[in-house]
Amino acid sequence: MTQTLADLQTPALVVDTEALEANLAAMADRWPGATLRPHVKAHKTTALAHRQAAHGHPGFTCATIREVEGMVAAGLGQDLLLANEVLDTRRLGTLVDRGARVTVAVDSPETVAAAAAGGVREVLVDVNVGLPRCGTAPTEAGALADAARARGLQVRGVMGYEGHLQALPDAAERARLTEGCMALLLAAHADVGGEIVSGGGTGTSAMNPWVTEMQAGSYALMDSVYAAAGVGYAQALHVLGTAVSVAPPRGEMPGYAVADVGLKALGMDHGNPTIPGCPGASGATGGGHVWFCSDEHVTFAPAADAAPVRVGDRVLVVPAHVDPTVALHERMHLVRGDEVLDTWAVDLRGW
Template identity: 75%
Template sequence: MRVGDLTTPALLVDAAALEANLADMARALPGQRLRPHVKAHKTTALAARQAAHGHHGFTCATVREVEGMAAAGLGADLLLANEVLDARRLGAVAATGSRVTVAIDSPETLQAAVDGGVPEVLIDVNIGLPRCGIAPGRAGELADRARATGLTVRGVMGYEGHLQLLPDPAERARLTAECTDRLLAAHADVGGDVISGGGTGTAACNTACTEIQAGSYALMDTAYTAAGLPFRQALTVLSTVVSTTAPAGEMPGWAVADAGLKAFGMDHGNPEVPGGTVWFCSDEHLTFAPDAQPVVGDRVRIVPAHIDPTVALHERMHVVDGDEVLDTWAVDLRGW
């Protein structure tokens, strides 16, 4: 199959760029130093490629991701880095022989792990992002309560998500160190072998954690590229030009492609069209001012601003080499 045979909009993954990203990260964070986050791509075939580079522990954001990874034979060490109040589905996965760990930050989530049959937990610590996580000074108390119920407390986790896209590397490193100092203080009270945290944006400067939960590095997006990270843009959204308007007088020309709000995660802003300026997105359309006027039927490869929600909107991704489609992978971890 050729790229031109695909129905648009469609996710394209450049095979060479993906492989380079996986290899570069494996050299920087080999083996257990990286726990890839599958929320970024939601695709077990891509996770298998990460495992082939030596990463056998994975981070998940949903119970569905844990279930799907285990079913795909990738359940050697799965962390649900999220709080849940019903852990029975996680316990069922653990009962089949997969190793499952869940994050807890309260007596309620602790009890959910006990009731659900999940034997291992990490204490989720709030290190600066106002989201989930217990205050660092209370982490030890929660760990003690967890151990008293018979749970194994593997250690701590914390996420400096508010720092991932800071454009100044020095500032990002300084603030990351402040966050990880809070995590280390909590770990001193909690104990365990695991200090888990970080992401693609802080992977290079977060040296305190025993493992980094990076995910976006594999496919990348414009937001992370703007932060100056060294990884290649591997994923684009293939779209077809369905309408054009030529320049008239002082009015510039524009073109309309058939990928809009329902094809892109928009929380980080508009996607980008190489060789053009995006004006706006509608439900099923993207309007852009091209540098060179296209014709109806032309294909354009559009770069998303935020990879995670973009991938989750699509059922499959096509691995390509130039105009040749090498493989098609189901985005099989979608949904809940």
């Protein structure tokens, strides 16, 4: 029996299959084969990772041990990078003993010791290239690599994430600053050695020729912040909601509507979601300015040129940050227009 958008319980993640496939193909054309190491933290879905593998990418980036375990269980353990520091790698070592290839990021003697103690055999030296998060100083990377080799670890190279630049709206400025970050990473690589220079993301994927592998993830599904930065990929993912209340204009108070897509269905760290015109989704009403989100609701003023919103109408909402939005949902529905074609479990969520 064919399902449509009207049959889905809301809030629900819906993914436009044509936009998704166009995004996967475009990134694979720009970064073919092993030069792209897709970051699964953006979608946490092994079915989607299989689609990325079908586009020719043998290796993946993960953010959590749970993601690594899930990818191995799904038959995608050929070459996994855990691009985060962890201090207990025993679960990763078990995967390595069973035949998976797992590399972990290290940025301190403590994380080197943890990798060796837990049975991980390969590491990348994580270098701070400007984002004040993890990463050793570029001038200390070589000594850390020597310490890792002294513990019997294979040092595959370096990684450095220019995450603070990914969504800068001025593309020229983003490119200029990316070059500076990569100069730091390449200097560290000269001291560390190895075949890999890993980094980047969706926002710098068109302007970072210095890495040997690109760690982009959001390009597959996209969000409003990346769209505003003009990164060139289509919005494939929306959170489908239902208008549950509508208030007409009263005096100086404009009319507004309320849909059931609130804080518990959206990643809000990058700001409010948007409600666009939603072309191609015949079962959805579109267009509106978001006022605010509360626990279970988004309150918005319908666009003046849009059809009036009625109670029961479907509303497509674009999250500002795709990664934490997806992690809040158990499944995503693949759609073409109004038709639901398939449902994928978001099976890498949780810890």
